[in-house]
Amino acid sequence: xxxxxxxxxxLFRKEGQNVTLSCEQNLNHDAMYWYxxxxxxxxxxxxxxxxxxxFQKGDIAEGYSVSREKKESFPLTVxxxxxxxxxxxxxxxxHSGGARNEQFFGPGTRLTVL
Amino acid sequence: AxxxxxxxxxxxxxxxxxxxxxxVYETRDTTYYLFWYKxxxxxxxxxxxxxxxxDEQNEIxxxxxxxFQKSTSSFNFTITASxxxxxxxxxxxxxxxxxxxxxxxxxxxxxxxxx
Numbered sequence: 001x002x003x004x005x006x007x008x009x010x011l012f013r014k015e016g017q018n019v020t021l022s023c024e025q026n027l028n029h030d031a032m033y034w035y036x037x038x039x040x041x042x043x044x045x046x047x048x049x050x051x052x053x054x055f056q057k058g059d060i061a062e063g064y065s066v067s068r069e070k071k072e073s074f075p076l077t078v079x080x081x082x083x084x085x086x087x088x089x090x091x092x093x094x095h096s097g098g099a100r101n102e103q104f105f106g107p108g109t110r111l112t113v114l
Numbered sequence: 115a116x117x118x119x120x121x122x123x124x125x126x127x128x129x130x131x132x133x134x135x136x137x138v139y140e141t142r143d144t145t146y147y148l149f150w151y152k153x154x155x156x157x158x159x160x161x162x163x164x165x166x167x168x169d170e171q172n173e174i175x176x177x178x179x180x181x182f183q184k185s186t187s188s189f190n191f192t193i194t195a196s197x198x199x200x201x202x203x204x205x206x207x208x209x210x211x212x213x214x215x216x217x218x219x220x221x222x223x224x225x226x227x228x229x
Binding site for chain 1: 123147149151156157158159160161164166205209211213215216217219220221222
């Protein structure tokens with residue numbers, strides 16, 4: 001089945017540690033996105049990539065980094081510079097044409113920093 | 115600037131009642147796209163509908179219907195004869211044709227369907 005995989009579902013880290021969240025898709029989509037969801041805040045865009053080896057900052061990129069070395073993969077690293085990293089993180093992808101198309105979402109990773 | 119407002123933070127209705135979720139948007143573009151997504155307790159967002167700015171026809175899909183009115187910049191979502199499985203958070207979203215890179219989500223409306 002085609003879809004988006006995010007792992008793990010739950011992640012716990014100590015304060016000050018970097019952590020990488022994985023996102024893999026087998027939909028052959030060009031564009032991929034990372035969102036952060038906090039209670040009552042809706043989804044906020046962290047980073048997005050419309051093509052391999054290229055990515056752009058979203059609205060809340062500070063404290064995060066990404067890479068797009070393969071079309072299928074768009075990992076997100078939450079660095080120690082992120083002041084409040086505890087949140088629910090969602091990865092999404094879409095066909096070429098970007099945000100005008102429906103986005104397909106993964107199941108999300110809930111990160112808790114202790 | 116893009117903006118999506120979902121004024122209803124949380125709604126509770128009894129099963130079989132109809133319920134409407136409001137969405138008001140702001141954009142300076144004449145070409146734009148509106149979306150509704152459902153987020154069940156599992157967390158994964160599920161696409162429900164996309165509308166472009168040139169298509170004001172209302173749409174019905176089973177118990178779901180959408181009312182798009184450009185005059186009031188609204189794209190409201192109605193569930194008829196609600197069921198417990200409709201309980202979820204619903205997001206309205208907007209993207210602009212000249213900003214093809216990003217979609218702006220509203221803050222969502224949490225819908226509780228009580229048995």
